[in-house]
Amino acid sequence: MHSREPKDTVRGWLVVAACSASFFLFVGISCCLGLLELELSRLFGGPSSSLSAINAFYNGLGWGLAPLMSALTNFFSCRLLCACGSVLSCLGFLGAAVSRSLPVIIFCIGVLQGIGFSLLIVPSSLLIAAFFDKKRPLALILSVIGGGFGIVVFPHIFTNLNQAFGIKGTFLMLSALSSHGIVFSALFNISLAEEKPNVWVILRQVHRTVFDGDLLRTPQYVVVTVAYLLVYAAYGIPYLFLPHKATEVDLSEDSVSLLVSIIGISNLTARFLMAIVASSSIRNRMFLLSLSFAAHTLSLLTFPFFSDFLYLALGAGLFGFSSGIFISITPAVLLDLFGLDKLPNTLGSNFLVIGIGYLLGGPVMRYLSLVFSATDPVFYASAGCSGIATLIIMTAIYYKSIGGVMRIAYKPCACKIGTISPDDGPVSSLSTSVSSVGVYTISNSI
Structure with missing residues (x-):
């Protein structure tokens, strides 16, 4: 009771x-x-x-x-x-x-x-x-x-x-x-x-x-899932390899800590901004998601190109800001694409995809770093994964008419999000x- x-x-x-x-x-x-x-x-x-x-x-x-x-x-x-x-x-x-x-x-x-x-x-x-x-x-x-x-x-x-x-x-x-x-x-x-x-x-x-059968039979859901698998295979790479990159260019441990903190500050800033624009139109949310994926790819490419702390800091800031955007806006976009009644299942499977991305991305990238005895190929490979994810997500979003998206997003369902109580069982x-x-x-x- x-x-x-x-x-x-x-x-x-x-x-x-x-x-x-x-x-x-x-x-x-x-x-x-x-x-x-x-x-x-x-x-x-x-x-x-x-x-x-x-x-x-x-x-x-x-x-x-x-x-x-x-x-x-x-x-x-x-x-x-x-x-x-x-x-x-x-x-x-x-x-x-x-x-x-x-x-x-x-x-x-x-x-x-x-x-x-x-x-x-x-x-x-x-x-x-x-x-x-x-x-x-x-x-x-x-x-x-x-x-x-x-x-x-x-x-x-x-x-x-x-x-x-x-x-x-x-x-x-x-x-x-x-x-x-x-x-x-x-x-x-x-x-x-x-x-x-x-x-x-x-x-x-x-x-x-x-494993929602209705979702798995939807081509758009499958390609969106693949896109997120690729982007999360690349997402954790800066946290893992920036310390190694710093040792290659003779940066101190304090500098590495500062780079990660810059990622955190820009990420936090993006989350606050997304909270402000969360009620914007569906078209704007779709555009922000595509743009953040593209910026994420660009940020990963900055790490192998530059060795100066200032440029690495700029790359870290772009990485944190872009990832903060797509992390914050993902639930709203999945709601737009697949509807409120499917939100628990789409996000539940999204968690699983995130986990699989981490399980695959880190070991594969570590193998590349050992083969080439350098971290730059790791950032190129992760940028490639993120770039492919960008193309996939843009295709999935823009090849479906916005009217169709709106019909899916606002179809009637039995969910009552505003009526939950501790006494509801x-x-x-x-x-x-x-x-x-x-x-x-x-x-x-x-």
């Missing part, structure tokens, strides 16, 4: 703060994985292709498991899931701190951290819908702002900790920091779970979300309401 919770109250804003802090940890740590790889390669004597598995598992599992974690909220309380995720994340860094084995460190930071943060951020995002009504859009924006701040400040946190305590000491500090997720989960005082756990029911829900009984709002929140955090 759920207790009745008033909407738009201080208690709801505490949940927003906890959700934003969770994204601060997850995204902040994610942007430091390139610095982490560099330190581990020094610790274990030279570059290792296996180090790319850390980023692949961390982001691949963190985003790819989102549909599964969303399904688990039907059977377990959000407070329990978030607390378990925090414990896993804490144990991941703790295990890495005491281990002398590289495979164990990869497992602890990549697998345990990826699963842990997926458990932490997905349920907390879903709860936003239950606590807000009139101020829900503002709550959704603020709940993911922490991710942008994480990109800005975490590189400096990581660099300073590493300089003061070494990589093992840094792991211990990050373990303690990750444990604060338990405190965040204590603020989640309601539960959306009432059903008994059943693994087959959970898997069926995940299957329905990710489990997620499964809320139709697509909680799913669509929760998934929208998660998507804005990448």
Whole structure:
């Protein structure tokens, strides 16, 4: 039995703060994985292709498991899931701190951290819908702002900790920091779970979300999915390889941290701007998406062409701004193209595509860097992936008449996004309401 919770109250804003802090940890740590790889390669004597598995598992599992974690909220309380995720994340860094084995460190930071943060951020995002009504859009924006701040400040946190305590000491500090997720989960005082756990029911829900037959039979959906797979295979590359590029051109670690912070500042700026123009026309949103993909490609090409810090900083700023645009506008564009009733499924499968992109992109690009013993081919290859994605997304958008898009986007459906209450029962009984709002929140955090 759920207790009745008033909407738009201080208690709801505490949940927003906890959700934003969770994204601060997850995204902040994610942007430091390139610095982490560099330190581990020094610790274990030279570059290792296996180090790319850390980023692949961390982001691949963190985003790819989102549909599964969303399904688990039907059977377990959000407070329990978030607390378990925090414990896993804490144990991941703790295990890495005491281990002398590289495979164990990869497992602890990549697998345990990826699963842990997926458990932490997905349920907390879903709860936003239950606590807000009139101020829900503002709550959704603020709940993911922490991710942008994480990109800005975490590189400096990581660099300073590493300089003061070494990589093992840094792991211990990050373990303690990750444990604060338990405190965040204590603020989640309601539960959306009432059903008994059943693994087959959970898997069926995940299957329905990710493998929607109607969507898979739509050519436009297939090509959009391919475009996002390619762009996210390239998206994480600057975070991973800018530290290596900096060592090639004799930049200091502080300079690398500043470059990543520039990405974060420009990314955060783009997200705020997109919040302002979110209510613009469908045509404008489509144009912004295409333009951001093209700018993303251009930014990746700036890194191999220039070695001066100023030009690298300009490239980092363009990269952060362009990615902030397409990350923020993706849910609205998918809504425009495929309709509100399909939004939970399109975004759920989009998470899976993001995860697959990370799983494939990092290792493949790492292999290229080892083959050529340089980072420039990596940026060329990632720019190629992003360029192909740009052509695909432009074709998918502009070869369909805007009138047809509008008919799809505004056809009647049974979703009632504005009527969610903590008393409405489990997620499964809320139709697509909680799913669509929760998934929208998660998507804005990448």
